Structure formats: structure tokens, C-alpha cells
Amino acid sequence: MKSAVENLTPTRVKLNVEVSLDELKPSIDEAYKTIAGQVQVPGFRKGKVPNRIIDQRVGRGYVLETAINEGLNGFYQDAVRETGIRPLTRPEVEITEVPDPASNEGQLVFTVELDVRPEIELPSYEGLEVTVDPIEAGDADIEKALDELRGRFGTLKAVDRPAKEQDFLTMDLVAKVDGEEIDSAADLSYQVGAGTMLEGMDEAVTGLSADESATFATKLAGGEHAGEDAEVTVTVKAVKERELPEANDDFAQLASEFDTIAELREDLARQAAEGKRMEQGVQARDKVLEKLMELVEVPVPESVIEEQLEQHFNSESGHAAGEDHDTEEHRAEVRENTEQAFRNEIVLDAIADKEELGVDQNELIEYIVSTAGQYGMDPNQFAQLIDQAGQVPMMVGEVRRRKALSKVLELAKVTDTNGAEVDLSEFVRPQGEEAPAADEAAEAPAADEAAEDKK
The missing domain is CATH 3.10.50.40 (Chitinase A; domain 3)
Known part of the structure; x- marks a missing residue:
């Protein structure tokens, strides 16, 4: 089989595929078996009708047509693997040549047009510089946390x-x-x-x-x-x-594992600092992604946008086009979000490929548990649903992209507005993973520690 790719646009290609008669023969043999099980010919048992009798009854042309219809998808998939393209949309197929039924000569020739994932040139992403807000957990944050805790017992x-x-x-x-x-x-x-x-x-x-x-x-x-x-x-x-109950030692013993209000306040101060550190990490991550995306152009197929608009406004699970929220402004917002999400996906996938990042079972399970919590679902039930819907590969891809972004963040130079360097090692390290010893840190592969499980 011969296949060649013709680039129509950065995101759309035309496949030209040629299948010889010898390569088509297994499909022709299978077509004869299929038709033999369908036709009834006096003197022959069902499924045992000779090929020449089938040719007489239904015609060689019908046999070839059946063979092509049944084998076309397999030839298309072979062409996809051979050319290395990564399809985004359903193929639009046009058959331009078929073997001659009379002479039993010729070949199958067809073309396929479809949208594909664009190929991009990754920029250098090491040492991206971003500035974030400093960690400032003051008395007001502690009092707010304490009042929230008192409110639970109010x-x-x-x-x-x-x-x-x-x-x-x-x-x-x-x-x-x-x-x-x-x-x-x-x-x-x-x-x-x-x-x-x-x-x-x-x-x-x-x-x-x-x-x-x-x-x-x-x-x-x-x-x-x-x-x-x-x-x-x-x-x-x-x-x-x-x-609200009075903030005293009795309340501390009621609402926490601490004996005194001073100990409780100290713990709330620690939690407030951790919360601010997490906010700082999220801000750094978002700014690094924004800085990264400014360095690379990613073309977006219109079909991707149209599909998302259709799902959002017209699908049964989405919103009817006639509802008040279906406005030009809302459609523009959905379009912009879809374009940005697609660009992010392409770039982060490319980084994951370059860094040879994988996803192990524990990372996938942790992501599924976290996502299930966001939907208020039991993790086991959620896992069964995504498995039945065939969405596990999508989940794996999302975890892999998170690890790619975490890798870029790990390599970035992050400072706060006061000029102090920000250490994000705790933010980019997977939960439950111990910090490497000083003499091991230089040898440990950075990619192994780049999974971002906190968002």
C-alpha cells in the first residue's frame, strides 16, 4: 500500500492512498464469505456457494464494492500509522479508482481529507521569569480563619x-x-x-x-x-x-485537638501561611503558562471550535440555542476558551513528549479521586463511569499535561514583588513524596518529581 500526505493548511491534510489488487484480496475473500452466507442458491448449502456462482448471481462488481466498503477503514488506519498524522476529525473519503471487475486488473485509489493536530516548534522553556505576590499571612488572616471556625459552632x-x-x-x-x-x-x-x-x-x-x-x-x-x-x-x-462562642481555651478543646487558644491560633497561622503559599504557587503556574504560550504559535482548526460550540449550545446536555445566554458575547467567550485550551494542550503534549513524561497508576488514581471529589462523587463510581465512557486515555493525557506544566514551572525563575526568590519545590512535588536528600537531589531526574497534583 502506498500513502502520501498533502498539507492543505497547518491543521488540515489530504491523504492519497493506493491499494493494489493483491493487498485488496483478503478483503475480497472476506466479501465472498459474507455474500455466500446471505444468498440462497439451489443445490448449495448456505455459506458454501462457490465464488464463480456468486459472480454470476450478484456480479463481480458487487463483490468488489463489498470488499472496499468492509476494508476501507482498515486501509485508512494503516495510512494514518504509516504517515504519522494525528487525526482530529472524521475523515472525508473520496474513492477515485477501483479495480476493473471484468479484467480483474487495476487498484483501489482513494483520498481522505481531515483535520489533524498541528506540528509546532517548541521554544526554549527553561528559565522563564515571572513575578508573583509575596506570602503575607497576617493577623487578619488568622482572625478570619478563627471566626470561620467559631461560625461552625455558633x-x-x-x-x-x-x-x-x-x-x-x-x-x-x-x-x-x-x-x-x-x-x-x-x-x-x-x-x-x-x-x-x-x-x-x-x-x-x-x-x-x-x-x-x-x-x-x-x-x-x-x-x-x-x-x-x-x-x-x-x-x-x-x-x-x-x-459565636468565645475564643478561649474551652473553645480550642471543643473545636480542635489543642488544649489552649494560643496553640490553636498558632496552627491557624500555619494553615494560613500554607494557603498563601498554595495561592502563590497557583499564581506562578498560571503566569508561567501564560509566558510560555506567548512564545509559540499554535494554529487552531475551525472544526474544533465548531464542535465545542455545538456541544455547549445545542447538545442535550448543553444549552438550547434559543436561551437568553446564547449571545454573541457568550459564543465569543466559548470560542476564546476553546482556542486557548487547544493551544495549551498542543504545547504541553509536545513538552511531555520531549521530556518523555509518563503517568503511573498512582498518579492516575490520585487525579481520579481528586476529580471525583470536585463532582461530589464516590471515586470508585466515578472511575467506573469514565471507564465505561472510554475517557481513561483523556484522564491520562490531562495528568501528563499537568506534569509537563509542572516541569516548566520547576525550571522557571520565580520571584515575588519584593525581589525575593520563591521556592516552589513543595508545590511541584507530588503529594506523599519526600524531599530528596541534598546529595541525591542533583542526581534525581527532575521529570520524576514534576507531577503537579495540587491545583
């Missing part, structure tokens, strides 16, 4: 005053469309400022005391009247505020 107490931000309300709602009541609810609980109900709710309830009402205009978010303009009347039945 109790609600009714107050006789107008509602304000962070208060908890018990309330009734009545919704009307064009003056007709379409829904109501009683004894709802809501925290002022949460923004989890209707648009305009927070403004309407702020300042109301128990047994007071307010009516506001809003757009309904769910149900059969979703998207319609409505008037909603809210009646406050009770206003409550959260009463």
Missing part, C-alpha cells in the same frame, strides 16, 4: 431589629406573573447576602423586621416559568443572628 438567636448582611431569615414567598399567582413557599430559611435565591432578594429583605413584607421585580430562574418576569412578595417571619 448558634442562631432571634433578634428584634431590621435584617442586615449575614443575618438568617425565616420567610414566606409568593410569586406572580401578570398579576396571577404561579408559586408560593412558606418557612424558607435564607442568609442575607448569600445570593442563592432570586435576583433582587438581598436588596428586598435588607432592612425588614419580623412580620414586614416587601415586593420586588425579578426574573424567575427555574420551573415552567423560567426566564419570565415576575413580582415576588417576601414576608419576613423571623430575623436571627449567629452567636
Whole structure:
């Protein structure tokens, strides 16, 4: 078989494939077997009809057509492997020549057009320089963490005053469309400022005391009247505020493993510093990726963008094209995000290839467990779902790209705005992996420590 690639654009190619009659013969033999099992000829058992009788009954041309239809995908896959292209879209096939049924001479010739992953020239990514915010975990961060912890053990107490931000309300709602009541609810609980109900709710309830009402205009978010303009009347039945326990040794023993409030504050300070360090690592990672992408051009096939737009706006799991959010601005946002994600994928895959990065089972399991947590799913159930959907290779690719970005980050020069050099070794080291000893660090392959499991 002969195959050649013709580049139409940086992301689209045309495959020219020639298959000789000898190479087509196994498919022809298989076609005869298929047809022999389908036709009924007096004097012959089903499946035992000789080839010459089949030629007489259905014609040699039909046999060749069947052979080509059944063998075409295999010839295409062979051409893909032979040429080394990496397809992105379904192939558009055109058959330009078939063997002559009468003379039994000639060959199969077909062309295939499809979009492919572009080939890029990687820039030097060692020593990229970025600047990040310094780690500044002060008393305010500690007090915030302490108040959040106290809030978990707080109790609600009714107050006789107008509602304000962070208060908890018990309330009734009545919704009307064009003056007709379409829904109501009683004894709802809501925290002022949460923004989890209707648009305009927070403004309407702020300042109301128990047994007071307010009516506001809003757009309904769910149900059969979703998207319609409505008037909603809210009646406050009770206003409550959260009463926090006193921050003392007794609270420290109740809320933690520490005996004193001083020990608890010290631990909260450590956690706040770790949180700031993590934020700093994420900022460095994002800036390094941005700096890297500025150094390389990656063409994006229009088919990739169109497919994502179709999935986002028109698929059953996506959004209908007629909904209010399907605007030019939203489509432009989806297009931009798709283009950027595709470029990132191409560049990070190329780096992973160059650095010969792999993904071991533990890294994949850790990523699956982390992703399952983001969706609130059991890791085993999530793993079964992605396996059934054939998405395990996609997960492996994502972990590999994370390791590639972690490698670039490891090689980068990161300083904070105060000019201090930032050590990101803890950020780029996989969870559970011990720091290498000083005399081993120089010998340890950097790629083995470049997996980024913290995002």
C-alpha cells in the first residue's frame, strides 16, 4: 500500500492512498464469505456457494464494492500509522479508482481529507521569569480563619431589629406573573447576602423586621416559568443572628485537638501561611503558562471550535440555542476558551513528549479521586463511569499535561514583588513524596518529581 500526505493548511491534510489488487484480496475473500452466507442458491448449502456462482448471481462488481466498503477503514488506519498524522476529525473519503471487475486488473485509489493536530516548534522553556505576590499571612488572616471556625459552632438567636448582611431569615414567598399567582413557599430559611435565591432578594429583605413584607421585580430562574418576569412578595417571619462562642481555651478543646487558644491560633497561622503559599504557587503556574504560550504559535482548526460550540449550545446536555445566554458575547467567550485550551494542550503534549513524561497508576488514581471529589462523587463510581465512557486515555493525557506544566514551572525563575526568590519545590512535588536528600537531589531526574497534583 502506498500513502502520501498533502498539507492543505497547518491543521488540515489530504491523504492519497493506493491499494493494489493483491493487498485488496483478503478483503475480497472476506466479501465472498459474507455474500455466500446471505444468498440462497439451489443445490448449495448456505455459506458454501462457490465464488464463480456468486459472480454470476450478484456480479463481480458487487463483490468488489463489498470488499472496499468492509476494508476501507482498515486501509485508512494503516495510512494514518504509516504517515504519522494525528487525526482530529472524521475523515472525508473520496474513492477515485477501483479495480476493473471484468479484467480483474487495476487498484483501489482513494483520498481522505481531515483535520489533524498541528506540528509546532517548541521554544526554549527553561528559565522563564515571572513575578508573583509575596506570602503575607497576617493577623487578619488568622482572625478570619478563627471566626470561620467559631461560625461552625455558633448558634442562631432571634433578634428584634431590621435584617442586615449575614443575618438568617425565616420567610414566606409568593410569586406572580401578570398579576396571577404561579408559586408560593412558606418557612424558607435564607442568609442575607448569600445570593442563592432570586435576583433582587438581598436588596428586598435588607432592612425588614419580623412580620414586614416587601415586593420586588425579578426574573424567575427555574420551573415552567423560567426566564419570565415576575413580582415576588417576601414576608419576613423571623430575623436571627449567629452567636459565636468565645475564643478561649474551652473553645480550642471543643473545636480542635489543642488544649489552649494560643496553640490553636498558632496552627491557624500555619494553615494560613500554607494557603498563601498554595495561592502563590497557583499564581506562578498560571503566569508561567501564560509566558510560555506567548512564545509559540499554535494554529487552531475551525472544526474544533465548531464542535465545542455545538456541544455547549445545542447538545442535550448543553444549552438550547434559543436561551437568553446564547449571545454573541457568550459564543465569543466559548470560542476564546476553546482556542486557548487547544493551544495549551498542543504545547504541553509536545513538552511531555520531549521530556518523555509518563503517568503511573498512582498518579492516575490520585487525579481520579481528586476529580471525583470536585463532582461530589464516590471515586470508585466515578472511575467506573469514565471507564465505561472510554475517557481513561483523556484522564491520562490531562495528568501528563499537568506534569509537563509542572516541569516548566520547576525550571522557571520565580520571584515575588519584593525581589525575593520563591521556592516552589513543595508545590511541584507530588503529594506523599519526600524531599530528596541534598546529595541525591542533583542526581534525581527532575521529570520524576514534576507531577503537579495540587491545583
